[in-house]
Amino acid sequence: MIIAVDGPAASGKGTIARALAKHYRLPHLDTGLLYRAVAHNLMSAHGDPENEQDALAACSFEDRLLDEPALKGEETGRIASIVSAHPLVRAALIQRQRNFARQAGGAVLDGRDIGTVIAPEADAKLFVTATPQTRARRRHAEMQKAGSLKSLDSVLADIRARDRRDAGREIAPMQTAPDADLLDTSYLSIDAAVQRAIALVDARIGRRLAS
Numbered sequence: 001m002i003i004a005v006d007g008p009a010a011s012g013k014g015t016i017a018r019a020l021a022k023h024y025r026l027p028h029l030d031t032g033l034l035y036r037a038v039a040h041n042l043m044s045a046h047g048d049p050e051n052e053q054d055a056l057a058a059c060s061f062e063d064r065l066l067d068e069p070a071l072k073g074e075e076t077g078r079i080a081s082i083v084s085a086h087p088l089v090r091a092a093l094i095q096r097q098r099n100f101a102r103q104a105g106g107a108v109l110d111g112r113d114i115g116t117v118i119a120p121e122a123d124a125k126l127f128v129t130a131t132p133q134t135r136a137r138r139r140h141a142e143m144q145k146a147g148s149l150k151s152l153d154s155v156l157a158d159i160r161a162r163d164r165r166d167a168g169r170e171i172a173p174m175q176t177a178p179d180a181d182l183l184d185t186s187y188l189s190i191d192a193a194v195q196r197a198i199a200l201v202d203a204r205i206g207r208r209l210a211s
């Protein structure tokens with residue numbers, strides 16, 4: 001079984017994808033980490049994120065880089081959203097994600113284009129959203145815990161800029177797959193959001209088995 005979880009920054013898609021993976025005993029891939037790894041390599045090489053060749057040169061890395069805590073930083077996320085708009089970068093990362101999705105037994109993947117590009121054949125697709133204000137509050141709280149002094153307003157501005165870039169790019173833009181279930185977590189606790197996600201996936205699987 002393949003489960004695709006897409007959505008914007010800090011919507012809760014990673015939290016939900018991890019919980020689904022645990023519930024259904026499936027391996028999980030946070031595909032945002034791949035783009036963050038490219039951003040990290042590019043920044044280490046002092047490359048220009050707008051330059052497609054610089055970004056392409058940053059695309060080869062081993063899986064263990066994905067465990068690097070530095071990938072989680074806000075600046076890395078911002079640069080990731082710039083390099084991810086280059087077609088050659090997306091092409092360089094696509095097979096890795098498809099192989100993960102199609103492994104025996106299935107998988108859960110979260111990102112921006114899982115249900116639309118990476119695994120359009122997924123058995124269940126969720127598009128996880130929350131208002132920009134809610135997402136900014138969540139990201140701000142995470143950043144404060146990590147010692148950041150950035151204001152909530154500036155985190156909100158970053159979130160809006162990232163949404164615009166991710167939804168507005170020409171290749172594999174962030175969008176809801178026509179057969180995805182929408183899950184708005186703005187007014188749901190983590191537990192409630194996870195329970196709702198499991199119910200939506202169960203309903204999809206049930207429908208598939210019945211058809």
Ligand SMILES: Nc1ncnc2c1ncn2[C@@H]1O[C@H](COP(=O)(O)OP(=O)(O)O)[C@@H](O)[C@H]1O
Nearest residue numbers: 009010011012013014015138185188189190193
């Ligand atoms: N429903 C929720 N209610 C409150 N906080 C949440 C909820 N879902 C996620 N969070 C918190 O918001 C932050 C971002 O969640 P995360 O799952 O990492 O988002 P994403 O993967 O979409 O960027 C984390 O600190 C997480 O614990």
Ligand SMILES: Nc1ccn([C@@H]2O[C@H](COP(=O)(O)OP(=O)(O)O)[C@@H](O)[C@H]2O)c(=O)n1
Nearest residue numbers: 008009010031032035080081084111112113
């Ligand atoms: N499948 C994906 C996953 C991430 N990305 C890009 O990578 C950036 C970082 O993704 P992420 O999922 O780690 O970001 P957060 O939602 O955790 O903030 C996004 O802003 C996207 O530009 C993408 O283009 N396609």
